[in-house]
Amino acid sequence: xxxxxxxxxxxxxxxxxxxxxxxxxxxxxxxxxxxxxxxxxxxxxxxxxxxxxxxxxxxxxxxxxxxxxxxxxxxxxxxxxxxxxxxxxxxxxxxxxxxxxxxxxxxxxxxxxxxxxxxxxxxxxxxxxxxxxxxxxxxxxxxxxxxxxxxxxxxxxxxxxxxxxxxxxxxxxxxxxxxxxxxxxxxxxxxxxxxxxxxxxxxxxxxxxxxxxxxxxxxxxxxxxxxxxxxxxxxxxxxxxxxxxxxxxxxxxxxxxxxxxxxxxxxxxxxxxxxxxxxxxxxxxxxxxxxxxxxxx
Amino acid sequence: xxxxxxxxxxxxxxxxxxxxxxxxxxxxxxxxxxxxxxxxxxxxxxxxxxxxxxxxxxxxxxxxxxxxxxxxxxxxxxxxxxxxxxxxxxxxxxxxxxxxxxxxxxxxxxxxxxxxxxxxxxxxxxxxxxxxxxxxxxxxxxxxxxxxxxxxxxxxxxxxxxxxxxxxxxxxxxxxxxxxxxxxxxxxxxxxxxxxxxxxxxxxxxxxxxxxxxxxxxxxxxxxxxxxxxxxxxxxxxxxxxxxxxxxxxxxxxxxxxxxxxxxxxxxxxxxxxxx
Numbered sequence: 292x293x294x295x296x297x298x299x300x301x302x303x304x305x306x307x308x309x310x311x312x313x314x315x316x317x318x319x320x321x322x323x324x325x326x327x328x329x330x331x332x333x334x335x336x337x338x339x340x341x342x343x344x345x346x347x348x349x350x351x352x353x354x355x356x357x358x359x360x361x362x363x364x365x366x367x368x369x370x371x372x373x374x375x376x377x378x379x380x381x382x383x384x385x386x387x388x389x390x391x392x393x394x395x396x397x398x399x400x401x402x403x404x405x406x407x408x409x410x411x412x413x414x415x416x417x418x419x420x421x422x423x424x425x426x427x428x429x430x431x432x433x434x435x436x437x438x439x440x441x442x443x444x445x446x447x448x449x450x451x452x453x454x455x456x457x458x459x460x461x462x463x464x465x466x467x468x469x470x471x472x473x474x475x476x477x478x479x480x481x482x483x484x485x486x487x488x489x490x491x492x493x494x495x496x497x498x499x500x501x502x503x504x505x506x507x508x509x510x511x512x513x514x515x516x517x518x519x520x521x522x523x524x525x526x527x528x529x530x531x532x533x534x535x536x537x538x539x540x541x542x543x544x545x546x547x548x549x550x551x552x553x554x555x556x557x558x559x560x561x562x563x564x565x566x567x568x569x570x571x572x573x574x575x576x577x578x579x580x581x582x583x584x585x586x587x588x
Numbered sequence: 589x590x591x592x593x594x595x596x597x598x599x600x601x602x603x604x605x606x607x608x609x610x611x612x613x614x615x616x617x618x619x620x621x622x623x624x625x626x627x628x629x630x631x632x633x634x635x636x637x638x639x640x641x642x643x644x645x646x647x648x649x650x651x652x653x654x655x656x657x658x659x660x661x662x663x664x665x666x667x668x669x670x671x672x673x674x675x676x677x678x679x680x681x682x683x684x685x686x687x688x689x690x691x692x693x694x695x696x697x698x699x700x701x702x703x704x705x706x707x708x709x710x711x712x713x714x715x716x717x718x719x720x721x722x723x724x725x726x727x728x729x730x731x732x733x734x735x736x737x738x739x740x741x742x743x744x745x746x747x748x749x750x751x752x753x754x755x756x757x758x759x760x761x762x763x764x765x766x767x768x769x770x771x772x773x774x775x776x777x778x779x780x781x782x783x784x785x786x787x788x789x790x791x792x793x794x795x796x797x798x799x800x801x802x803x804x805x806x807x808x809x810x811x812x813x814x815x816x817x818x819x820x821x822x823x824x825x826x827x828x829x830x831x832x833x834x835x836x837x838x839x840x841x842x843x844x845x846x847x848x849x850x851x852x853x854x855x856x857x858x859x860x861x862x863x864x
Binding site for chain 2: 507508
């Protein structure tokens with residue numbers, strides 16, 4: 292199957308859901324002209340990232356009767372969408388969420404599992420953490436969603452892969468930093484993220500699609516550089532640094548067959564062994580701290 | 589270990605990020621103009637250049653605020669920058685503003701005199717920014733901010749700080765790359781409060797030394813003994829570590845006594861860019 296994925300690299304306005312909904316709809320209109328079949332927006336694209344105490348003011352529910360989702364669901368009648376937003380659950384917990392919309396239905400909802408609280412991040416102060424990582428079927432194949440920090444955990448990509456995902460989609464609000472002169476034109480954050488995403492594509496023989504936002508909030512620049520890798524770890528397309536853009540990746544799913552003939556890691560993977568060993572490690576009752584306490588020195 | 593090479597930055601990328609930053613943070617509040625206090629030194633020359641690239645020359649006002657003891661060459665260098673950038677400028681001598689107070693209340697205490705001058709310049713900059721319809725763009729770099737080599741509510745007062753995450757040695761690189769004239773880049777940094785004053789003479793160590801030590805302590809999170817073990821003078825390492833710690837109060841908002849359920853600074857947490 293051949294289809295087109297659009298990477299909607301936009302700069303949300305912090306805390307302004309209506310303005311961001313307009314930006315989404317403009318991007319959707321452009322994507323239609325470009326004959327995009329699946330359009331992917333960044334993490335918290337509908338709200339902006341450094342929300343802090345603004346979190347409760349920008350919430351949405353991924354249902355048709357939500358004013359914002361009603362419009363996005365209607366837009367999804369002819370092209371599929373991945374959108375990033377603040378979800379409020381019925382018991383007033385807030386999640387950093389991503390929804391996959393297709394043919395006016397919510398096909399899948401992912402809540403960010405790993406909420407970073409180090410360096411400039413403070414997600415867990417303001418949000419509840421998701422507790423599942425599930426692949427899901429779409430009209431283009433089986434996919435898995437990760438949100439930014441999720442993808443820094445190798446287990447997330449591994450679980451989605453074992454759950455059948457042939458497309459790993461990572462949406463992000465990744466801050467740019469690191470201007471080393473020996474790496475002209477590349478930020479440190481860009482080098483790191485690209486390298487592990489490429490590694491996922493290579494080792495898991497899957498498509499990997501990364502959509503990062505741009506813009507500046509409280510002095511932090513989000514670097515963009517959205518991209519897609521094919522299952523041979525070949526770069527399919529790459530968006531510019533720091534500029535708003537719509538970049539299109541041409542997908543040919545036959546690349547999965549060819550990659551797995553070359554490198555059958557999926558066929559040879561031994562999930563039973565992984566589960567058995569993880570259970571042994573967990574079953575020993577040995578937490579990380581207990582194990583390190585027993586280690587000499 | 590070649591630390592100085594690790595402090596080398598990709599100046600093209602830095603220029604892009606910082607001009608975007610100046611433009612976005614200023615236009616976000618609904619204005620399009622910037623005011624910079626231009627001393628003739630490298631920091632303000634760099635910031636004026638970045639602001640000009642970000643907003644256009646017609647939207648930048650340089651304010652030159654010499655004191656009678658200021659080196660005349662500083663003013664000449666500032667005027668050269670104004671000419672080179674094609675920006676508007678105003679010359680406002682601070683002598684008649686600060687002199688009555690200094691002669692009545694302050695003797696020879698150079699630190700107090702310097703602080704008064706820095707704060708007088710802040711008053712003028714903020715007033716001029718109001719008249720010009722722009723924001724005050726700060727010129728503090730990472731080295732002086734970490735060392736506390738600044739006057740609180742004086743030279744460190746600004747609406748935004750574009751070069752606050754660049755060490756002095758990185759300011760030199762970027763200034764050269766964006767076309768600040770070599771004699772401004774190369775001259776000895778000075779607060780220019782009295783004749784012959786230099787930053788490095790007053791601090792007791794060079795910027796090249798300070799930047800390497802700060803980089804190890806702050807960016808690489810090394811301990812002071814670790815830095816000494818790497819070959820740096822123990823006295824200087826201790827002095828720098830102490831200065832960073834003792835001057836932290838200049839880098840944060842003053843503590844607010846907590847009484848209510850939601851206290852500004854403690855649990856009333858909005859982004860700076862909220863609502864603008």
